[in-house]
Amino acid sequence: MSKTSPCRGAAAITGIGHAGLGAAHGFSEMEILAQAARNAVADAGLRMSDIDGLCTCSGSATMWAMPVAEYLGLRPAFVDSTMLGGSSFVAHLLPAIHALMAGTCNAVLVCYGSTQKTSTVNRSAVTRMRQVLDPQPYETPYQPMQPISAYALAASRHMHLYGTTREQLAEVAVAARAWARMNPLAYARDPLSVEDVLAARPVCDPLTVRDCCLLTDGAGAFVLVRSDRAQDGPHRPAYVLGNATEVWNRQVSSMDDLTVTAASVSGRRAYAMAGVGKDDVDLVCLYDAFTINTLLFLEDLGFCPKGEGGRFVSGGAIAPGGRLPVNTNGGGLSFGHPGMYGVFLVLEAVLQLRGAAGERQQNVDVALVHGNGGTLSSQSTAILGSAATL
Amino acid sequence: MTAPAIDTGAAAAVGPEQTYFAALAEGTWRVQRCNACARSVFYPRLLCPHCGEQDLGWFTPSGRGTVHATTVMRRPAQAGGDLHLCLVDLDDGFRMMSRVEGVPPHAVRIGLRVQAAVAREGEQPLVLFHPVEVQA
Numbered sequence: 001m002s003k004t005s006p007c008r009g010a011a012a013i014t015g016i017g018h019a020g021l022g023a024a025h026g027f028s029e030m031e032i033l034a035q036a037a038r039n040a041v042a043d044a045g046l047r048m049s050d051i052d053g054l055c056t057c058s059g060s061a062t063m064w065a066m067p068v069a070e071y072l073g074l075r076p077a078f079v080d081s082t083m084l085g086g087s088s089f090v091a092h093l094l095p096a097i098h099a100l101m102a103g104t105c106n107a108v109l110v111c112y113g114s115t116q117k118t119s120t121v122n123r124s125a126v127t128r129m130r131q132v133l134d135p136q137p138y139e140t141p142y143q144p145m146q147p148i149s150a151y152a153l154a155a156s157r158h159m160h161l162y163g164t165t166r167e168q169l170a171e172v173a174v175a176a177r178a179w180a181r182m183n184p185l186a187y188a189r190d191p192l193s194v195e196d197v198l199a200a201r202p203v204c205d206p207l208t209v210r211d212c213c214l215l216t217d218g219a220g221a222f223v224l225v226r227s228d229r230a231q232d233g234p235h236r237p238a239y240v241l242g243n244a245t246e247v248w249n250r251q252v253s254s255m256d257d258l259t260v261t262a263a264s265v266s267g268r269r270a271y272a273m274a275g276v277g278k279d280d281v282d283l284v285c286l287y288d289a290f291t292i293n294t295l296l297f298l299e300d301l302g303f304c305p306k307g308e309g310g311r312f313v314s315g316g317a318i319a320p321g322g323r324l325p326v327n328t329n330g331g332g333l334s335f336g337h338p339g340m341y342g343v344f345l346v347l348e349a350v351l352q353l354r355g356a357a358g359e360r361q362q363n364v365d366v367a368l369v370h371g372n373g374g375t376l377s378s379q380s381t382a383i384l385g386s387a388a389t390l
Numbered sequence: 391m392t393a394p395a396i397d398t399g400a401a402a403a404v405g406p407e408q409t410y411f412a413a414l415a416e417g418t419w420r421v422q423r424c425n426a427c428a429r430s431v432f433y434p435r436l437l438c439p440h441c442g443e444q445d446l447g448w449f450t451p452s453g454r455g456t457v458h459a460t461t462v463m464r465r466p467a468q469a470g471g472d473l474h475l476c477l478v479d480l481d482d483g484f485r486m487m488s489r490v491e492g493v494p495p496h497a498v499r500i501g502l503r504v505q506a507a508v509a510r511e512g513e514q515p516l517v518l519f520h521p522v523e524v525q526a
Contacts, residue, residue, distance in 0.1 A: 137407065138433040139487045141516040142475055145463050149475050152461035160459075160500045204475075205462040205496070253477055253487040258459055 015044025085373025180330025
């Protein structure tokens, strides 16, 4: 593989950590974030005092980097709190790599936590406040149940244009559950069939509640260092070969084509930076907030032609034993989804690259991580690789 | 340095958003077209998202359109019951979120021809759609 960018392989993820997965009764989101951060720093073989770069953001606090730095006792020379929804913690990679390469800092902590499941905050009050602070006056009068309504509209369009079936969407949830059953940390591990998904409570046609990600607590964190220091830690580094982010719109009504997301470009750019193609990818971690996401992103990232996603996932093709391992941790659909899921995509890819994924371990040298934010609004693709890919 | 003039078309005492909703509140639906690139612009803006120019004028759309994407939001009765939601492609060259009334929400299909009408829900003026009667 040729060197295609000076950023390719310039930095590596050397530490990962999580905390408060599922239901973090009695803990605040800052507390579980801090625990995950501590775990990631220790996993990297570092101390908190070694951290001089911070990437974090929150679904509710607009100045979130400040209380995080304060709570953790950090005085970071590099801060990125760009908030792009769930893709943020994938999108934080490239600015962090630039900062590391420029010598602005030496060890970047990327961290997130949410207690949306156990928090006593009134969620409908939060929704009303969001409408005030972040108005969408041309959609809100129609009372969309966001984010799910946007994904349901995209699903309706995909089914209409390409003949995608309800059963094919259900296959995505069933595959995610089959992987989750091999992950002791996954939240939903009961058996799940296509029939179960179809018979589940309808939420926003054509999607049922089993087409939707879970609503859990959880915190995740990882540590990024320059590659020349990556060998110092106790674990095999996961090198960042490529990362690209695209933001095209906020509202689903402003999308040119509901079945083509900005992943089609973020993916192309990330592949180019990494100097790899889809055939080199051994593991795919996609932001599956809803079952339609997996189809859209498999298409947009080149794993199958546009419109073929439903047929591509049929017959257990992305489940254990299938042709392409996708979301081996169980995904947002079955592993867990604490408001924003992006950081957990990275954690699973790193675990698999280390060879530490237990029963669900795959043979992985190149992992593709793809984060989505908002209502198909922001897309960030990263390619991670083992030392063999450098 | 002189600030560039803000040209929001005739009667531009307020911005495009207030202009749009003020007209809608009086039962008049007006949307923008860019005089530079001739493309329709929705939602109303200060500059054209297609070409970046600021020469936007208002026109009255035909209101004829086609359902582009559709869903039924399943809601408990105490929350108002099931509600339709869709995107409509207007013959006038833009897309918007709305809902179709006059038919059960589950009966709305992609491709259905619809006609806009200005409505009001409480204080909120909004554009809704009804199926176009098909000539026998």
